[in-house]
Amino acid sequence: xKITLIGAGNLATNLGxxxxxxxxxxxxxxxxxxxxxxxxxxxxxxxxxxxxxQVNAESDVxxxxxxxxxxxxxxxxxxxxxxxxxxxxxxxxxxxxxPQKHRGVLYPMQxxxxxxxxxxxxxxxFLETAEAEDIGLLRELAGSISDxxxxxxxxxxxxxxxxxxxxxxxxxHCYDLSAQILAQHDIPFQVMLPxxxxxxxxxxxxxxxxxxxxxxxxxxxxxxxRQIYLLRDNPTIQHIYEEMSDSIHESHTKK
Amino acid sequence: xKITLIGAGNLATNLGxxxxxxxxxxxxxxxxxxxxxxxxxxxxxxxxxxxxxQVNAESDVxxxxxxxxxxxxxxxxxxxxxxxxxxxxxxxxxxxxxPQKHRGVLYPMQxxxxxxxxxxxxxxxFLETAEAEDIGLLRELAGSISDxxxxxxxxxxxxxxxxxxxxxxxxxHCYDLSAQILAQHDIPFQVMLPxxxxxxxxxxxxxxxxxxxxxxxxxxxxxxxRQIYLLRDNPTIQHIYEEMSDSIHESHTKK
Numbered sequence: 122x123k124i125t126l127i128g129a130g131n132l133a134t135n136l137g138x139x140x141x142x143x144x145x146x147x148x149x150x151x152x153x154x155x156x157x158x159x160x161x162x163x164x165x166x167x168x169x170x171x172x173x174x175q176v177n178a179e180s181d182v183x184x185x186x187x188x189x190x191x192x193x194x195x196x197x198x199x200x201x202x203x204x205x206x207x208x209x210x211x212x213x214x215x216x217x218x219x220p221q222k223h224r225g226v227l228y229p230m231q232x233x234x235x236x237x238x239x240x241x242x243x244x245x246x247f248l249e250t251a252e253a254e255d256i257g258l259l260r261e262l263a264g265s266i267s268d269x270x271x272x273x274x275x276x277x278x279x280x281x282x283x284x285x286x287x288x289x290x291x292x293x294h295c296y297d298l299s300a301q302i303l304a305q306h307d308i309p310f311q312v313m314l315p316x317x318x319x320x321x322x323x324x325x326x327x328x329x330x331x332x333x334x335x336x337x338x339x340x341x342x343x344x345x346x347r348q349i350y351l352l353r354d355n356p357t358i359q360h361i362y363e364e365m366s367d368s369i370h371e372s373h374t375k376k
Numbered sequence: 377x378k379i380t381l382i383g384a385g386n387l388a389t390n391l392g393x394x395x396x397x398x399x400x401x402x403x404x405x406x407x408x409x410x411x412x413x414x415x416x417x418x419x420x421x422x423x424x425x426x427x428x429x430q431v432n433a434e435s436d437v438x439x440x441x442x443x444x445x446x447x448x449x450x451x452x453x454x455x456x457x458x459x460x461x462x463x464x465x466x467x468x469x470x471x472x473x474x475p476q477k478h479r480g481v482l483y484p485m486q487x488x489x490x491x492x493x494x495x496x497x498x499x500x501x502f503l504e505t506a507e508a509e510d511i512g513l514l515r516e517l518a519g520s521i522s523d524x525x526x527x528x529x530x531x532x533x534x535x536x537x538x539x540x541x542x543x544x545x546x547x548x549h550c551y552d553l554s555a556q557i558l559a560q561h562d563i564p565f566q567v568m569l570p571x572x573x574x575x576x577x578x579x580x581x582x583x584x585x586x587x588x589x590x591x592x593x594x595x596x597x598x599x600x601x602r603q604i605y606l607l608r609d610n611p612t613i614q615h616i617y618e619e620m621s622d623s624i625h626e627s628h629t630k631k
Contacts (some may be wrong), residue, residue: 122405129568131589157487186553189591189599213591230571232589235476239574247569271567280561288554288568289575290590291620292547297584297627299543306535312526313543314499314580316485319494320544321576325569329552334386335494335545336444336468340526341435342490344444344468348538365546 125149127173127195131158131233132210132242133186135165139266141165149177165222173198174362182262184227185219186210207226212282215275216249225250226258228278229267230360232289245269247278271369298358330372337369377515379406379433381420382428382450384412385487387465388441389419391521396420412541428453437517440474441465448473461510467537471504472529480505480514483533484522485618487544500524529622532627553613564629583623591626 122145126137129152147167153160155171162169170176176183176199183201186191189211196219201207207221212228228247231239245265250256258271263270273281279310295307296317298312324334336344352359377400381392383468384407396402402422407413409516410426417424421472425431431438435624438456440447444466451474467483486494505511507543509528518525528536551572555565576589591599600621607614 124617150554166525189596213602226606230567232571232575232587232588234578234582234589237578237582245570245572269533269567269570272561275427277561277563279602279606280557281567282564283606284554284557284563284568285486285571286592286603286617287557289549289571290588290592290624291550291616292572292575292591293579293588293625295542295546295550295629296579297588298623299539301627302535302539302542306532308528308532308536308539310579310583312485312536313539315498315524316487316540316544317576317579320547321489321572322485323492324548324551324565324572325491327492328565329548329555330620331491332487332489333545333552334489335541337541337545337549339432339443341444347468347534348541351534351538357594357626361546361623362541364616365549368553368616369545370547371612372549372556 122146123148123179124179125183126150126161126167126186127151127176127183127199128186129161130186130188131235132207134161134235135233135239135241136184136229137161138238140262141264144290145262146264148180151176154370155290155305164338174200174201177221180201180205182258187218189214196220204206206258208259212247213214213279215279216223216251218277223250223252225254225255226275227263228273228282229260230281230285232293240323241266242268245271247273247281251272258355298361301355301358320333333369333373335369337366338373340370378403378437380406380432380438381416381422381441381447382406382431382438384442385441385443386417386490387484388439388590389490390488391441391465391484391496391498392416393493394521395517400517400520403435406431423582425504429455431455433457435460436548437513438462439465444469449477453562461505461512461513467502468534470534471506472530478505478510479505480510481530481533481536482514482518483528485536485540487548496521497523498527502526502528502536504529504533548627553616556610560579588624588625589630592621593628595625 150162150167150169158169178346208225208227226249229244231244234267246263381438402420404423405417405422461478463480463482470483481504484499486499501518
């Protein structure tokens with residue numbers, strides 16, 4: 122398919138590379154800055170522009186992969202042939218952010234960093250179109266880069282995205298708080314990796330609720346009180362410790 | 377070596393099985409209840425007792441692997457030959473919880489569940505002895521079951537354990553909160569696994585601070601406000617969302 126990509130961030134870069142590798146023709150890349158537009162244009166063998174008025178009118182699919190805060194504005198500026206499919210890639214944004222009739226969503230649920238390439242085929246992609254007739258084209262496009270396709274309406278997708286914030290962003294912040302405590306006591310973060318890996322592996326076969334261990338689920342008040350005291354110089358971390366411990370206790374007593 | 381095991385919980389079971397497999401002779405198992413003492417005794421081809429006064433006096437090593445809250449009491453009741461080494465396995469307890477002269481700690485840092493066996497050789501084990509002369513014996517014992525040995529004094533170990541609470545127990549609770557949100561919207565938890573795996577893999581090559589993604593690190597206040605609103609019927613989860621987002625923001629602005 123002929124594709125135009127609006128955006129050049131982490132997700133746009135990974136998605137563009139996967140589409141290019143799958144044999145699609147990336148016609149053009151738009152980005153606000155010349156540097157990132159030209160960089161991604163070269164990578165994807167596409168022309169590039171920094172002017173929404175210069176976006177070409179010959180693509181089958183236009184993909185907006187930009188920050189949530191500018192999505193609406195850019196979508197409103199996008200002039201495309203009336204039969205082309207316009208997609209966005211944002212987990213928490215409604216399909217109706219897009220004003221075009223043939224609109225849809227392709228949300229690849231993964232954590233992307235510029236310094237790390239991920240295997241797109243394993244990434245669950247959540248699909249939605251406004252017009253029933255467009256879902257075939259969207260499935261064909263998404264199926265060319267991922268083996269894990271799901272259709273999901275905007276109402277559920279925003280809860281999926283919220284849930285991913287807990288399972289990925291907040292999990293990573295727990296790793297970070299762990300690393301901060303270790304660094305303060307000259308212990309290398311590396312020693313934590315086998316525990317981190319096993320904690321992730323465990324929920325492949327046990328529900329997280331069944332996999333829970335530690336002082337909070339045992340409600341070992343001596344250990345909890347001592348650990349709260351150990352965090353007395355870090356009020357933010359101390360507060361998170363208390364909230365998380367209370368929430369674990371609550372999740373395991375209300376059953 | 378001839379070993380006596382005091383305790384029959386998740387850790388005692390996994391540790392006893394690893395020691396038995398490594399060729400040590402587990403002489404006796406103590407547990408408060410007949411059911412668990414006899415179960416683990418049979419598993420390890422050892423005699424068993426529910427009476428601390430009946431603990432045998434012929435072992436080279438006595439390992440107390442019990443709940444933190446009863447460790448002191450059981451250690452005080454333990455009568456052993458003056459040359460035997462007495463160990464506990466608790467991350468957050470000082471070596472001096474043990475009254476014996478030849479005392480030490482063998483803390484295997486991992487999350488253990490009864491329904492899941494783990495490969496002990498990959499588990500980092502943190503060692504400490506009160507008498508310098510005992511460290512050789514402890515290293516020999518621990519080295520027979522794990523390839524990852526570290527010596528660490530009690531003062532640092534309690535921070536290591538605290539840090540593990542964040543990297544394992546709180547991480548798992550984030551998985552659980554994610555699963556709770558998904559369940560409320562009829563989305564299977566299974567779809568979250570590729571994201572969970574990548575989030576864990578990522579910190580093998582990037583520091584957690586560098587690996588952070590999501591609305592909080594971008595400080596995308598629109599998304600954050602909307603997600604807080606989505607959680608309005610779950611005040612506990614909503615509060616955790618706010619605390620974690622603020623803490624991520626704080627960690628990334630103070631640099």
